[in-house]
Amino acid sequence: MKTTYREAIRAAIRDALQRDDRVFLMGEDVGAYGGCFAVSLGLFEEFGPERIRDTPLSESGFVGAGIGAALGGMRPIVEIMTVNFSLLALDQIVNNAATLLHMSGGQFNVPLVIRMTTGAGRQLGAQHSHSLEGWYAHIPGLRILAAATLEDARGMLWTALQDPDPVLIFEHGTLYNMPGELDDDAGPVDITAAAIRRPGTDVSLITYGGTLPAVLDAAGQLSAEGVDAEVLDLRVLRPLDEAAVLATVARTHRAVVVDEGWRSGSLSAEISARITEASFYDLDAPVGRVCSAEIPLPYAKSQELAALPSVERIVRAAREAVGRSG
Template sequence: MAIVTYRDALNQALREEMHKDDRVFLMGEEVAVYNGAYKVSKGLLEEFGEMRVVDTPITELGFAGVGVGAAMVGLRPIIEFMTWNFALLAIDQIVNAAAKMLYMSGGQYNMPIVFRGPNGAALQLSAQHSQAWESWFAHIPGLKVVAPGTPYDAKGLLKSAIRDDNPVIFLEGEMLYNTKGEVPEEEYVVPIGKADLKREGGHCSIITSGKMVLTAMQAADLLAKEGIKVDVVDLRTIRPMDVEAITTSVKKTNRAVVLEEGWEICGIGAQVVDYIQRDCFDYLDAPVIRVHQADVPMPYAKALEKAAKPDVPKTIAAVKKVMYIEA
């Protein structure tokens, strides 16, 4: 298998699906002439022309709504946000229009649209550019929410998202674009709604998604050196969530750590813990522990930022805590 960056894997998915279906177009800030702020759309303007790779003014609300309108009449838009932080300007279009159109029209207007872009914190971008939005969108019925953590999953899930007849929120990891991994030469898709057991071990389950998959895998490597073997359950899709994958793992290990990039209160981890307490109550040997961002806006200063973010040492500490191992 070829070794491909997360960025190029996404690019391949866009290119393949645009070749496959003329209704698919990409719209957003800097996606065309500039080749994408993060170069995810590199070369697409040249290949598909300006009607299908469309630069927009800086007008998130407006072009998100353009996508919704185009989807209502049969096109399949991919709306790129330069970052999900900017998508808050468009949240009315995502929540009030895209997510509800099918329901409030009594099933007449489905919404084949993908909203995608980088999510979560990078490095020292401070408060307004360093936020993980999973829980915001996962709260909304009518949306699917996808957060791939590897190049393989990024490509396979983006292809599924573009083919999906529903609105899909596609959260890419800003810090993942340069990461590399195996991607098959041949056609494949990764189904939406299926988690992946990224690593197998009997002592504890780490349940995570998106960029935190990398953190969990690094923590697992270090824990293995101490003889602690963990399951890493990569949710891949946040909504609909693969509850069975979570509970199967926890019933085996009897201990769980839930690792997420965002804040604690009403976060994705809160939902995962609820599924665990409902289905695995009698299996648990310790309370579930959550690892997440500190409950503050992201600070700029390097040391403060590090302290605010979930990371490998915090994940290792949490695993040891649920295993009652003195640090």
């Protein structure tokens, strides 16, 4: 069937609500408004205000309430409008959700799913555009997912709800309108492994989330130049599927990491370090990186585009890795 990334997530939420009475959705404007990005549109009418629960603008309060409800036997889906706003709930996510199981000696697990939008590309300025999922990927106790395809938008949620521990799902804001075909019986997907989105032999382009479309475009362009790029979608940012990263590098001997986050102290730095630690002798070139400019993201379209990883920059980095100036 024809669908979009937004509709695939909505189908996943509806499915979860139908399958399990313990599931409910909670967040700012998820109900009467229909969702800030219209993800939950229609669900309020379908499931009612108890299970599609509008909250006040109290990120720490309602994320903490989600943790408490999970402890109390429910399976909450908490929506936070953007990752920038999630910083207001950082205490609950980092100090409670991620620690309770370990700190209690294994007594209290937190089966909570938090969904949030991340990323730039919509001229929303420096307080709605950052890619901070790499920060969350730093925290032991959390599982961090980035849905880059319709299959993952449709399938990650239910599997995440079966996880006994807290899972954060990042949805890139530019993907919501992404159209495509999805199997009618599309359902839950694995949430432990990275996926090869395009096999290749010359260079590994390692990415996740919102930059996957640009990376695939770049791979197409490189193909026309005779460079066969493999595209690895990380999907799971924590715990990292390190084996998949090392395996692609073992095949191609060259890697470029593409991450919309900033380069310093980042997820791309982590991937690069893991490759260097474990696969140094497999490498025929230094690990390259394409990240966002290290600035608070600007509003103006030309400036925003200049700050973000582009097809052109990805192609250039791949050419450098394979030793072609292009």
